[in-house]
Amino acid sequence: MSNKLRILIVDDDRRLTSTLVDILRCKGYEAQAAHSYAEALDRIKRDYFDCVLTDMEMPQMDGVELHESIKALQPGLPVVLMTAYSNDKPVKRGMGAGAVATLAKPLNINLLLSFFSSLHKERPIVVVDDDPEFANMLGDVLRARGFKVRQVADLDDVAEMPGSDGQMVLLDMKLNSTNGLHVLEEVRRRYPRLPIVLVAGYREETVQAVKAAIRINAYTCFYKPVEIGGLLQVLTEVRQRELSRILSQPIKEKGSELRRGCQG
Numbered sequence: 706m707s708n709k710l711r712i713l714i715v716d717d718d719r720r721l722t723s724t725l726v727d728i729l730r731c732k733g734y735e736a737q738a739a740h741s742y743a744e745a746l747d748r749i750k751r752d753y754f755d756c757v758l759t760d761m762e763m764p765q766m767d768g769v770e771l772h773e774s775i776k777a778l779q780p781g782l783p784v785v786l787m788t789a790y791s792n793d794k795p796v797k798r799g800m801g802a803g804a805v806a807t808l809a810k811p812l813n814i815n816l817l818l819s820f821f822s823s824l825h826k827e828r829p830i831v832v833v834d835d836d837p838e839f840a841n842m843l844g845d846v847l848r849a850r851g852f853k854v855r856q857v858a859d860l861d862d863v864a865e866m867p868g869s870d871g872q873m874v875l876l877d878m879k880l881n882s883t884n885g886l887h888v889l890e891e892v893r894r895r896y897p898r899l900p901i902v903l904v905a906g907y908r909e910e911t912v913q914a915v916k917a918a919i920r921i922n923a924y925t926c927f928y929k930p931v932e933i934g935g936l937l938q939v940l941t942e943v944r945q946r947e948l949s950r951i952l953s954q955p956i957k958e959k960g961s962e963l964r965r966g967c968q969g
Contacts (some may be wrong), residue, residue, distance in 0.1 A: 709735045710821060711752075715745040715771065716787065725812075733816060742766040742774075749778055750773040756824055758817075761788040761807075772804050777948035781941045783824065783948055787812065805948045812918070820840070824948065829853045832902065834877040835886070839929065841877070846933055852940070873943055878914055878926075886914045893921055900924055904931060923928045 712734055714722050722738035729736035733945070737752075739745035742763060754889055757775060761768035768912040772784045786807040792952045806819070830847055835858045858880075874892065878885035887902060903926035905911040905917055915926045927936055 710734060710824060711735045711737075711754045712821065713737050713739060713745060713748060713754045715739045715742065715757060715762050715763075715768075717741065718762070728814060729821070732821075734821060745771060746774055746778070749775060749782075754779075754782065757784045758823070759784065759786060761786050769804075776803065781944070783945065785810045785820075802851060803945060804944075805945055820948070828857050829872050831855045831857055831872055831874045833857045833874060833880060835880050836877070839960075843931065844966070847940075862880045862912045873902065873940065875902050875904055876923075877901055878911045878918070884890070884914065885911075886918055889918050889921065889923060900947065902923075902927065902939060903943060904929065 712729055714736060715730075716722050716738075717740050719738075719740060721955065726736040726738050734799050737748065739748055739755075742759075743767060745757070745759065746858070748754075757772075759768045759771055768786045768788075775782055775784055783805045784803075785805050787810055788807055789810045810914070812929075830852050832840050832843055832847075834843075834856075837858070840856045840858065844856050847854045876885055876889060876892075881887055885903070885905075889903075892899065892901065902924045903915060903923050905926055906929045907913060908928050915923075925939055927939075929932060
């Protein structure tokens with residue numbers, strides 16, 4: 706499989722898809738176009754993609770329905786909606802169903818390229834746990850699902866984590882007899898927006914610490930033995946949230962709208 710990011714663009718406007726495909730290929734991505742939802746679903750069933758960029762309004766099915774069909778085939782596949790409208794009910798329904806974002810046409814191509822660049826980066830999950838059996842088991846499960854995993858058992862390693870861009874942390878609430886809340890406070894001080902999911906061994910002993918951790922923006926807490934299906938769903942939700950945050954940050958540069966590249 707190629708290491709290039711694979712992007713599927715779904716729109717019945719062939720001029721738009723042709724321009725987007727050309728731009729993305731020039732930037733080093735593998736881009737394909739589908740001009741109907743049926744064609745898009747057929748491609749997704751037969752091939753692997755890292756992201757789908759789809760129009761909201763096409764014959765036979767709207768973009769939200771396509772997204773729901775994609776989730777049934779590939780639950781973690783990021784879907785970005787395109788629309789000429791920003792406040793209609795289908796857009797709100799799409800965001801409620803878990804689409805990464807809704808982009809207004811004409812597209813801000815620089816923002817889109819920034820998003821794809823971020824999507825292409827490896828997104829490591831740091832498992833912070835001093836129980837080697839549990840950490841190895843969890844690491845093996847996550848690697849089998851395509852995640853890059855780093856295992857950490859020492860408090861000093863947690864404090865000296867490298868740049869946190871794109872990382873997620875699974876943090877044991879009791880690390881080498883150290884209160885996980887203290888570890889969380891230190892990590893949060895260094896990396897205010899780093900997504901952190903807690904893992905706890907004993908509900909009765911940690912309930913107050915977990916409540917305090919949630920108040921300082923831990924995402925949620927799982928108790929051992931961890932329910933893997935629920936954990937994978939949360940990791941997908943966290944990833945979607947981080948991608949949505951990227952697309953919510955406008956980039957103001959001249960020539961950033963896609964329509965300028967389509968003229969002539």
